[in-house]
Amino acid sequence: MNVQEALTILKDKGYKYTGKREDILIFFSKEDRYRTAKDLLQYMEPNYEGISFDTIYRNLHLFHEVGILESTELNGEKLFRIKCDHHHHHHFICKQCGVTKEIRTCPMDDIEGELQNFAIEDHKFEIYGRCPECQ
Missing domain, CATH: 1.10.10.10 (Winged helix-like DNA-binding domain superfamily/Winged helix DNA-binding domain)
Incomplete structure (x- = not known):
């Protein structure tokens, strides 16, 4: 945006x-x-x-x-x-500097089968760690 x-x-x-x-x-x-x-x-x-x-x-x-x-x-x-304004994705977030990297894989693709009788309204998936510059 x-x-x-x-x-x-x-x-x-x-x-x-x-x-x-x-x-x-x-x-x-x-x-x-x-x-x-x-x-x-x-x-x-x-x-x-x-x-x-x-x-x-x-x-x-x-x-x-x-x-x-x-x-x-x-x-x-x-x-x-x-806010990101393009396709569905998630983020890796550096805990030190806050830089983000887009993750295109969505874990919901695997999880939805386990929640067949549930109405999923939204989800958020983030991975935290250190980027190459902060390691």
């Missing part, structure tokens, strides 16, 4: 455009990894003196709720990344 697509989603859902929101989206569009609220705050502080964690968290949760950001949890902390 790119910044313009994300801004269109916000507008279509009735949320207004702000420079802060666009800058948050620019931050995530440049990153190919999960990032923390603290990472985003450090990125925003030079241009928005006095920006609070409350503002950061409010926007992160809004963007997650409307489907612009994906989230995961590592070491008890919630991390976010721009």
Whole structure:
């Protein structure tokens, strides 16, 4: 997803455009990894003196709720990344730097047979470890 697509989603859902929101989206569009609220705050502080964690968290949760950001949890902390907008896949996530690698194999292909009488609504599969640069 790119910044313009994300801004269109916000507008279509009735949320207004702000420079802060666009800058948050620019931050995530440049990153190919999960990032923390603290990472985003450090990125925003030079241009928005006095920006609070409350503002950061409010926007992160809004963007997650409307489907612009994906989230995961590592070491008890919630991390976010721009939502992938292509084919079904899963991720390897580096526990040190947050970089992600797409995994095209889906374990649900094997598991669905075991859940024949259940209505599967969604699933998420992530593998955690260290990328080659962080090993």
